[in-house]
Amino acid sequence: MIPKKLHFTYATKDLPSKYQENLKVWQKMCPDWELCFYSDEEISELFANHFPQYSALLPKIPYGAMLADFFRYAVLYAEGGLYSDIDTVPLKPIPKEWLAFDGVIGYEYQPSKFPDSYRYPWNEKEFLCQWTLLSKPGCFLFKEALAEAFRRLERLNFQAKSIFDGLNTAGPLLLTDIALPYHQRKELLFLDADFFGCREDEHFPFTKRSVIAHQCDGKDRWMVQVKLSHLNLGYG
Structure with missing residues (x-):
């Protein structure tokens, strides 16, 4: 059973007003869910308590957006619940029937069902x-994703020098490699791209089934961090 916990992270507790408003929307849409917020310092505490074998590696993660990638796998395995980026808002309450599954994952890019949606120039394959x-808590997918993310980052000598490095090391391409082979498992729910992935700016309008709106505030900042990994610019 998926617990009613909402997990969010940002580099510091000093949240921009926009993200404070986002969290208010989450609380309004999910009034009986516990809201849990983590700064970078609290992420370190989470790893120390639940994944001490990785604690020494956290400072080697090259930029903040990637730390958020590692965090989401860790907190979902350790605590369970719903993780969402700080630059998202719910369009409706989380469906109760989802909570009966061990894990719920949506597609981000699914041209087989949405052929008119934006095409990613760096990737032709569908991804999550x-x-x-x-x-x-304890869903095997996120333990596997966390372990493989650290393996991939170590193979890169803890450097991510391209957009692909970031996406493939701990981002959506990594998650796709881990999770998609299990798409037939009955205890896992895989959702079509219009549930989480709709984006008006990329010709993929919301549908009646859409649950999440992603504001994509971190997109440009994330790309800058790849090139300027020595700067902590926060993340969305």
Whole structure:
């Protein structure tokens, strides 16, 4: 059973007003869910308590947006609940029937069902969305994703020098590699791209089924961090 916990992270507790408003929307749409917020310092505490074998590696993660990638897998495995990026808002309450699954993952890019949606020049294959994820505590997918993310980052000598490095090391391409082979498992729910992935700016309008709106505030900042990994610019 997926617990009613909402997990969010930002580099510091000093949240921009926009993200404070986003959290208010989450609280309004999910009034009986516990809201849990983590700064970078609190992420370190989470790893120390639940994944001490990785604690020494956290300072080697090259930029903040990637730390958020590692965090989402860790907190979902350790605590369960719903993780969502700070630059998301719910369009409707989270469906109760989802909570019966061990894990809930949506597609971000699914041209087989949405052929008119934006085409990504760097990737032709379908891939999963990781800005919103749900899990029961101890779901194997997120333990596997966390371990593989650290392996991939170590193989890169803890450097991510391209957009692909970021996406493939701990981002949506990594999640796709881990989770998609299990798409037939009955205890896992895989959602079509219009549940989480709709984006008006990329010719993929919302549908009646859409649950999450992603504001994509972190997109440009994330790309800058790839090139200027020595700067902590926060993340969305």
